[in-house]
Amino acid sequence: MISKNSILIVDDEVSVRDSLCNWFLEDGFEVACAEDASKALNMLDTANYDIILADIKMPGMDGLEMLRRIKKIKPEAIVIVITAFATVDTAVQALKDGAFDYVTKPFDPDDLSHLIRNALKQINLTEENERLRTQMVDLVQVEDIIGQSEAIRSLLFEVEQVSQSNASVIITGESGTGKELIARAIHANSPRRFFPLVSVHCGALTESLLESELFGHEKGAFTGAVYNRKGRFEMADNGTIFLDEIATISSKMQVELLRVLESKSFVRVGGNKTITSDFRVICATNRDLKKMVQEGSFREDLYYRLNVVNINVPPLRERKEDIPLLADFFVQKYCTSMSRNLVKIDQSAIKRLMDYDFPGNVRELENIIERALVVGNGKEIKMKDLPLSREVPADKTESLDDLEKQHIRKILDKYSWNISRAAKALQVDRVTLYNKIKKFDLSQG
């Protein structure tokens, strides 16, 4: 059942109230009436109305004062101000105070219909906006961070805890573990989520570029500065700034950054006006910052300022149980983007992925899956589609037995497990090869 929109009519004239009430009832609205502003404010305490139609001239509190009070309690309320005595001043004042519209009575029936249609459109847009924002937050939370391992669960718990505070966070972890995703998840769950998350890749910029990028610049500050430009700190006002690869910034920038973090104010390059901005800082690095502090290459005071909370993202090899889930996720992602039917991953391929150490972490797994989809047959990802299918992790090939096993598997794979041809290539007889296969527990897959 579709819920009805509700309207509150506030007018001291009974005939006006009755007319409007009747009109809106016939239009299918739920209608309530109040004869003065104080009664209307009481009604608004206990019930919610989509649209409020209020007369300006009423005994006691007038409509404009009521409008101001309503806007204080409920800024999103749609209040339409009606008057029989229109002046430009009151119209301007009403709109300044947040009235949705201002109309002079009596008005054309068509004007009333338009007015209400516009108000309903506004309500729908606001609701839709709210719904989409919620969906966006869910998207970041649910879809991007994949895993059911203990490591990922405790990581998500940490993210949830940290999100609600305003503390600076350093996210550490190897390259490709998804540090930026964690930063996005923290932002998306924080009270700052309706404001921007501004990312800066510190490692990709030279010192002077980074300075201009972070603080902004005034026109003419340097060659090429043809416009005034807002810096990333300024853009992140009320939101979060994410400084990736923080360990790469120069000593000078470390000093500048420390000053900004302490005062939350800065001056644009080439400017003289102090700009303040309310932002939260999240940093990420794959380096050991503490060690850098000991070595003297990273300022200790900046380290302590940034490292209020430390979140470590575990490498993929420490949460191998998440590999099948992640692989499925990437298969789905790329099949959708390539407009292809969903393909399965062969069990032996999954086993091989689980055996691999992924020095490039999740990013490497993603690339492997994307490549497998491109080179594969389009129905199933098999071991041969994985670029690592014939590799055995380096740290396991220390013994002669391991090397022998690896070589025999390579030759068997090469000759598609044709024992005679493989034995010939290995220059052993077939029985010996069968014995070796048994010894090393090799199987075709």
Add this chain to the structure above:
Amino acid sequence: MEIKSITLVSFGIFEKSLLKTIETDVSMAFRLPVKLAEGRTELGLFFNGERRQYDANQLLQIVNEHYTAEQEKTCGLFTVDLFIPILTYIFGQAYLNGRAAIASNYRLNNERYALPVSAELLAQRFSKEVIHELGHAFGLVHCHNASCVMRSSTYVEDIDQKSSQFCKNCHSLLEK
């Protein structure tokens, strides 16, 4: 309560043929017997000199108090320009789910818009408005179906766009 008939009370001079058309159309629309009656109320009492129009709220009240009966719905037919305080004019109005409705043909005539006189068009428009207002008295609210008689009309062109029939949905609500 089961409604057994509809009464159309005329306040003003109407062509007999016009009344007959409306009587037939209303009877077909609601599948109820329709009676015609004449109103004896002095309309001058409800004239607003400032607006040079007649107060529709008061007229509706009069119809409701003096011309309605148990188990029937009544619609007052007028030839004067109706207003409610908040709007510049109305074609008619009714008590939602009540006994009474009113409608006027004052703004339905082509002559008012410098167009050729058409008694047929006037009768069609008036029928639609009377059925529309009686629909409210039967508890129906405005309908979004473009051809349904319960669609809200603010101009005569809007009335011409819709039919004199209820849409399926409004019809089923009416049956209930």
